Amino acid sequence: MxxxxxxxxxxxxxxxxxxxxxxxxxxxxxxxxxxxxxxxxxSEGVVQAYEDAIRQVNRGNSVQVREHFDKHQAEAIRQQLAELMGVPADELAFARSASEALYSLIRNYQRLQPGDQVLISDLDYGSVQGAFDWLQQARGVELVTLVHAHPATHDGLLHSYREAFATHPRLKLMALTHVTHRTGLVMPVKTIATEARAHGIDVILDGAHSLGQMEVDLADMGVEMAGFNLQKWIGAPLSLGVIHVRRERLADFAPDMGNPSYPAGDIRCLTPYGTPNVPALMSLPTVFAEHEALxxxxxxxxxxxxxxxxxxxxxxxxxxxxxxxxxxxxxxxxxxxxxxxxxxxxxxxxxxxxxxxxxxxxxxxxxxxxxxxxxxxxxxxxxxxxxxxxxxxxxxxx
CATH class of the missing domain: 3.90.1150.10 (Aspartate Aminotransferase, domain 1)
Structure with a gap:
């Protein structure tokens, strides 16, 4: 401690x-x-919790998962995550990675029309760039790619986004990476998100590398939709990511591939359909406790x-x-x-x-x-x- x-x-x-x-x-x-x-x-403590959960699920099989995990444990774990992240539990859903969370947000965003513009930068993660390129093919939008000047400066980054917002009036959606995976550059998210919102542009935040090593105050940053993972700096087993959408914005997203498990308006409908890694999820109370204790x-x-x-x-x-x-x-x-x-x-x-x-x-x-x-x-x-x-x-x- x-x-x-x-x-x-x-x-x-x-x-x-x-x-x-x-x-x-x-x-x-x-x-x-x-x-x-x-x-x-x-940690060894998390490994032990994970192995214990594997044995418990393997022993109890569907009875353990359906009667205990699905009905009680899953929601209690989501509430613990909400407390760690400082947002309501009904604004969070588990995914298998940050990439999967971001994929779901990008493909299920419903406010794009043919001819709208979407924005990425050269520093965004490759899968995010690919997903925005897919939007161009599937939705008929125009993809705008912002190339950041090097070396990066705080004012230079803000200038790049301000110029993009001013010169592309049909921008409706953009990706923004909190910590870029290539260089470790930290973006001034709060200012960029505030100015994007003033231009009517929604921001999908990639927080894969920030959660757990930096302050991630979503309300203060003005971020309403984001993807994270728990397997970098939080210390969870592989296969755990997080989808965040502010409650008031859930109507702007469709259930992922018509996911029948949850109604539209429940953020968990954005989780790709399938059986999750239940033992990994069951280890999260230990993960969260160790993260906070440290x-x-x-x-x-x-x-x-x-x-x-x-x-x-x-x-x-x-x-x-x-x-x-x-x-x-x-x-x-x-x-x-x-x-x-x-x-x-x-x-x-x-x-x-x-x-x-x-x-x-x-x-x-x-x-x-x-x-x-x-x-x-x-x-x-x-x-x-x-x-x-x-x-x-x-x-x-x-």
């Missing part, structure tokens, strides 16, 4: 505290894993930023390295990215990091600013891991 008399920033530097946290996770004897942005490890997003986010700052300033100073993540704290979180200036294909450098220095990272491509190497520490990453990365980059850039 974090000490209530100490700030998240103070706890972020307390290695005794984080050694105790790391002890709650399975030991990893492999490479230093700096791809924590893919999905997070489950200090929630405040403590997790502070730790991830502290770990980031152990390698990123050193990397910025290397002549052979270009850091893509801004140093403006408003635009940054625990995820950061860089690239080697002398090569186009970064995968060779990733392979070298692994083979020569035992450090695992991941390449990200697709944005207009070019390919990069993403670095994302995890909850049980150590300062020694980050110093190892900084040392490796110094040697590789000579």
């Amino acid at each position: 974090p000490c209530v008399t100490r700030s998240p920033a103070e706890l972020a530097m307390d290695e005794t505290f984080w050694k105790d946290v790391a002890a709650r996770y399975p030991r990893d004897d492999g490479p230093i894993n700096l791809d924590g942005g893919y999905f997070g490890r489950m 200090g929630g997003w405040q403590v997790k986010g502070a730790r991830l930023r502290y770990l980031r700052d152990l390698w990123l300033p050193a990397a910025r100073a290397l002549p052979g390295i270009e850091v893509l993540t801004p140093d403006d704290p408003r635009l940054a979180c625990g995820i950061a990215s860089f690239r080697f200036r002398d090569v186009e294909d970064q995968q060779g450098k990733i392979d070298q990091l692994l083979a020569q220095f035992n450090i695992f990272t991941v390449a990200r491509a697709g944005s207009a600013c070019g390919p990069c190497i993403r670095v994302t520490p995890g909850i049980n990453t150590t300062p020694a891991d980050m110093h190892a990365l900084a040392s490796a980059l110094a040697l590789m850039s000579e």
